[in-house]
């Protein structure tokens with residue numbers, strides 16, 4: 001703590017850090033951005049100037065500071081694991097952008113190390129922190145929808161519909177077997193929300209990955225190349241509770257950001273949270289009762305918004321302000337438990353890996369993948385339930 005405020009260190013100062021993370025921390029009076037790090041010295045200096053922080057270019061110089069309580073990792077996907085591991089080894093609470101690591105064995109390793117050290121972790125599952133989704137969670141928990149039967153979800157928009165929009169391909173190789181892309185980037189958030197809302201683990205999945213746009217402009221080379229990635233996918237699954245799940249994700253489908261819709265159908269009612277920026281509104285929540293059948297829009301109570309927030313704000317700052325505030329409350333012990341933790345990230349990564357196996361072997365795949373329970377001794381409130 002610096003004074004009576006949590007010290008925050010942000011690593012990786014690209015687009016997403018500037019759109020969502022840094023504004024979220026800056027909006028919270030309990031937090032102070034102490035240091036910022038980017039391998040690009042100019043980016044580090046620019047953010048440091050804006051937030052009154054120290055600039056560094058080596059994340060180890062940030063992690064080693066005594067005045068930092070939370071390390072926030074917003075680098076490229078391939079960098080997350082190493083920085084997460086180093087930060088947890090140094091005794092810091094960690095917020096990591098997804099994925100915590102590409103392989104679920106690595107996610108398990110950092111999740112277990114954090115638990116052993118009594119540290120809180122959080123994955124950048126942005127959409128769990130949408131006011132509409134959080135209100136829906138409370139409605140389900142208090143029984144408004146009765147027993148949940150079915151969870152339907154999609155995340156899809158047209159971000160890479162044009163092959164001319166550069167895609168970073170370093171980690172994805174050219175040809176060869178199809179590799180996961182949309183499922184990890186776009187499927188992950190709605191897998192997480194389903195797990196959280198339905199309060200049950202998926203026990204089996206079957207799915208298909210598809211590459212609709214074979215050639216793309218590769219950011220690293222500036223050339224068109226064969227890029228065999230999943231730009232669309234669909235899977236279905238069974239929850240331990242007996243409920244059913246369907247998930248569809250794509251970044252080559254016409255529609256606006258963030259492009260999420262989640263639906264829960266229960267014995268007493270149903271609800272649809274639509275997180276698509278349309279006509280200046282970033283989200284809506286609709287519900288229906290068995291007697292009236294029609295879905296009607298309902299108002300999300302003010303307490304689900306960050307200070308000054310509204311559905312007319314950008315979803316990026318709105319949701320992230322809720323996420324960073326929630327993590328600060330957990331680290332300060334103002335609320336119990338640790339929702340959306342690396343353990344939740346582990347579960348999501350296992351589901352992604354299971355769908356990949358299902359696609360390649362064209363069969364149902366059982367979860368958990370190693371036949372082990374994910375969390376033998378859960379901390380109070382962990383796994384986000």
Ligand SMILES: NC(=O)c1ccc[n+]([C@@H]2O[C@H](COP(=O)([O-])OP(=O)(O)OC[C@H]3O[C@@H](n4cnc5c(N)ncnc54)[C@H](O)[C@@H]3O)[C@@H](O)[C@H]2O)c1
Pocket residue numbers: 011012013014015016017037038039040043057059074075076077079097098099124125126
């Ligand atoms: N949760 C969400 O909704 C959401 C949305 C967008 C992006 N993201 C994630 O956020 C992350 C960042 O995405 P972006 O679009 O901002 O990328 P970006 O390329 O714009 O920014 C990444 C930054 O990290 C810096 N960097 C790279 N390696 C570093 C290292 N070892 N140490 C310090 N800095 C380093 C780069 O110089 C760059 O400034 C990605 O993992 C992405 O998947 C999440």
